[in-house]
Amino acid sequence: MTDYILGIDGGGTSCRAAVARPDGAILGRGKSGAANILTDPNNAIISITEAAKAAYRDAGLDEAGVNGASAFLGLAGTNVGDLTRYVHDRLPFRHTAIDSDGLIALQGAIGDEDGAVAILGTGSIYMGRKDGTVRYIGGWGFTVGDLGGGARLGHALLQEALLAFDGVHPRSPVTNAVIEEFKNDPRGIVEFARLSKPGDFGRFAPLLFDHAGQGDAQAIAIVETGATAVNESLDAIMALAGASRLCLLGGLASLYPQWLSEKHRSILIEAEADALTGAVALAAKGYQERQGAVA
Numbered sequence: 001m002t003d004y005i006l007g008i009d010g011g012g013t014s015c016r017a018a019v020a021r022p023d024g025a026i027l028g029r030g031k032s033g034a035a036n037i038l039t040d041p042n043n044a045i046i047s048i049t050e051a052a053k054a055a056y057r058d059a060g061l062d063e064a065g066v067n068g069a070s071a072f073l074g075l076a077g078t079n080v081g082d083l084t085r086y087v088h089d090r091l092p093f094r095h096t097a098i099d100s101d102g103l104i105a106l107q108g109a110i111g112d113e114d115g116a117v118a119i120l121g122t123g124s125i126y127m128g129r130k131d132g133t134v135r136y137i138g139g140w141g142f143t144v145g146d147l148g149g150g151a152r153l154g155h156a157l158l159q160e161a162l163l164a165f166d167g168v169h170p171r172s173p174v175t176n177a178v179i180e181e182f183k184n185d186p187r188g189i190v191e192f193a194r195l196s197k198p199g200d201f202g203r204f205a206p207l208l209f210d211h212a213g214q215g216d217a218q219a220i221a222i223v224e225t226g227a228t229a230v231n232e233s234l235d236a237i238m239a240l241a242g243a244s245r246l247c248l249l250g251g252l253a254s255l256y257p258q259w260l261s262e263k264h265r266s267i268l269i270e271a272e273a274d275a276l277t278g279a280v281a282l283a284a285k286g287y288q289e290r291q292g293a294v295a
Contacts (some may be wrong), residue, residue: 011034030054038077108278128241
């Protein structure tokens, strides 16, 4: 029977999977819904499994084969509580390794070299590697962390829209856009917020950056608050890792640079590959190490 490996990138908005040969050559890719184990572990299990099966189908393989795969998963929310073990024990793969979504992003972006990455998507997490040692900052989730992430920005925008609706703060194009989306009924914003997960809030972040770029004062204030949090965390991870190069990753990576301090902008580099490629590389490395141990 042919052995296959799976690399999986599970975030607060979507989950991506790639099935590959043991040497890391990707054969097929799949995608499904959110896979933040801190927010909703049971739904994350479903999304991970669905993405893996979709990758198998894309490769022309029987999706039932996921049960025999060796998988490396980079997931949001792995740094809190016992949820990682809970999810690990309920996945269908023959061998499962789980680490943070930051680790696979770091691996994809800079390979085995030293450097730092900031993942600025629905949430936010920072990682640096120096002399083989990896350090983490952030990634604590929407409720008490993820400052500067899309969910936090979107949440702040909805708050600002309600303040503008009530006349506490002045209206602006961005708050008008939000209010109009909810048909000028603030109760719609409240109901949306009550039922929403981080990824739902995060979808408002691009709108926020767009209006900030056009000079909207309310949008600028929220973005600058987020950028301050990102700059502070970048200061900390760069000091820990002693890194001289930095990659910004995630859905907000292309939107943040102009709002960051010059010292961080000056060392930005392009990522070598994406997080999913990093997950496949780590899956291949783990597979080869286990084969060597058996031999």
